[in-house]
Amino acid sequence: MVMISNIEWLKDEQLNHTPIHLMEVTTDKTLDTALELTIFHKLTLVRPRELRTSYEIESIVRVLGTGFKFFELLSQEKIIGLMMKATYKCFGPNRFILKQDHKPQNMYYIVKGQLILLKNIYNEVLNKIESIEVCKLNEGDTFGENAVMFDTPRKTSVKSLTTVELICISQDDYIETLKYDVLLEWEANANIIKSSEFFRYLNSEQVNRASALSFIKTYQPGDHVVGDKLGNIDYGHFMIEGKVNMIERLILLRSPNRYGQNFTYKLYDGKSTLKKNQSLVDKFMKVCDFLGNSCFNIGECITNKDFIADKQTLVKCLCVPKWYMYETEILKWWERTRIDIEHVVPNTNVVFQYFIAGRLHTSQLNDLITKKRKKSENHLKAKNSMLPTSCLLLPSNANWLDKHMNL
Template sequence: MASKKKAEEEKLRRRRLARFRFKALIRLVICNNYWLSDIEEQEIGENARRNIALIIRRKGKKGLLTLFEKAILNQRAEDRTPEQILKLNEVFRKLECLSRFPAKIREQLARCARYSYYNAGRTLLRQGHQPQAVYFVLDGEITVSRVQWDPIYKQHVDVPYGVRVPGEMFGEIAFLYGCPRSTTCVTATDCELLCVQQDDFERLLEPTLRLQWNQMMEALRRFQYFDHWSEDQIRECCILAKVNDFKPQQQIAVCGTGANFEYTYFVLSGQCMILQCLKVKKKMKGRRECYHLLPAESDEKQRSIAERLIQRKDSEVLISTLPTNLRASLLESASGLQNRDDEDAPQEQVEHHFIDVGSYSCGSVFGLGERMEDRTIVARNHVQCMLIPRYWLFMKHQNTGNVWQRIKMYLEMAIPSRERIFKQFLDDLNWLAYRKKLVTEIVQRRGRQNHTRLIDVPIVCRVEQGRGPN
């Protein structure tokens, strides 16, 4: 009787174990069903083993890694063959998330890094927990938040602290500072990650990251704007900020209105020049060249809408609401279309003039949202800049006393507008034309005579040096 009861319990245990394994397999397939998008439907048959073999042998990419490379990364470090490690070395050499590390460290990471996939809504790091690993984002998006006390609602609230996108690293701060996790990271989409455990991090990555971390801290100390920041703010800034190098004549920032700047630039070394592009219309009136400033590129859409409505009855009301420069350009364009003759049409042409209107030297800051109509920032020589996300910089805790708005207002007042630059451009053309005309008149003047008299020559020049006694 006891043996029969024991046999039934063993049979029931096996059923439960089989059911558990089947459910685990189903969950694994659901989490990795996005792999099937790389495979054409006709390649999938009824033979399950053949289908699995096809998936593993596929070389097509999903994200940055092929399925074969993911399979290698899912193996244990001691099971990877030298050929597989060599294959991973070629892949790691091209990954943007590992670009900050030397080539030797990447080769060693190929022996120990693991691949992980997480679907949306998974919590990777929990605030207050002890660190176990660091992560590199290959594909997907991860939201970062922190629980803080809200003095208004008298309760703890979850405050967003940005996102982590492909090419970024997260989870290293707890190791560098020897503290628990300071934020909570949750996957917003399906994510592919590279995972490095604590022992491998301390052996391979920590020396390089600590050196870069100290360099970032030193860069922040060079600006007085950050003297009043707390340790948490400086730590968060070091996480979000980055340092970029720019070669001579390389464009640093190009923007139409200035509102689309993603980063604020702090110049650490070198010098940047501010190039203003003037889009002018050149027209010949007899022998005289006339220039007219055309609207900025950002105003073209508004101009085209206004031109379509210029013939309506309420055109006067419409024109009165436009900016001054756009209104004058629109009226002249409308009158030119009505009065222009066919023989005068070929004489008009549009020209672009690039004018150097200023410089940003070491210690300067730009990209705070100032007006940048048709303006470009270009490196005059080798330039190094620290880039801080502008959305984070303008948060309340980092913007004490509206310091960044005041700097923005100063930059807009110090750098001349397009209208002032165009006026100076016309003044320079008029001066060149006058100088050329004056020189031509003097050279072509006839009957030139020397009216210099002896009395006009200084007496010092008239004294003859006599010879002394022999």
């Protein structure tokens, strides 16, 4: 039965070209250098657990990289212990892997193939239940974790579009190996979520789900937190402690004056052709700080912006997936918070004007942002504002950019 169910990937591999007496040497070499799962990895997950070695499982974990989302919460030892119990499964096209409202049994990691996520809804006009497409799942995606973790019925169905190869972890193995460790992480996440003004309207089920999907990340002083195409850009960042500086990169068109002794600057639009003696230069401005219960990267424009842990403080952030925030109906006022952040933080044109002015009236700028904050806080009616605490507009030391952006 095992051979028949896995015939698709077995027949694709040219095992007959490897002499039997060289198989062990070939296997070790393949496991050491593999960049993706090989047939030897797959055979490892098909074999009985007691015949697997730690060396083989470590190789699988290395190739998978991130793997299941909750792997970020686990030690390497726990991940290897769980993967030691995983199995490898193959399904043909048009097969239901999971069905809506069924009890959870397994969670899956997609090694190869494409699947579709379906949800049954009642059509009042046609007086019948219809299946609608939620999204497609591809290689490297995972599914089935939430139901296994919380022991709740499946909320969607998953169907294969092509022949698929999956790594499977059963609910029993998950509970036996990980549940206590993950629950400790969830409890820490849940405490932060419950204390945040932003999540105060979530019910207990929604808090549990947010806790499972989110993670707490610690940054050392001077570390890059998130920015334009860098870091966890798909996660909103909610401050727990420390201070984060927002630095904006101004891309300027520099032109010499008629005597060639001084230069004039203007914002580069990304389209203009450079004329003779013109050049592009980067200038970095520290625009504002984020403290306390503030949040950032929740959907506001961060083009040419980077968020850096202050050099004097350790920073902790709760990172929450943006897609979760957008799909949770009760959190729609997140959009209003985003608008208020964009209203308070000076835009690129304002930052450029202060760069040109050459005089930095920090106290006046802080008065300006304080007025904007009060107006926004009255609009939000929130006890703890999530907006930046001060507007600095100071030239920034860009040493960290050499390390993080290779400029």
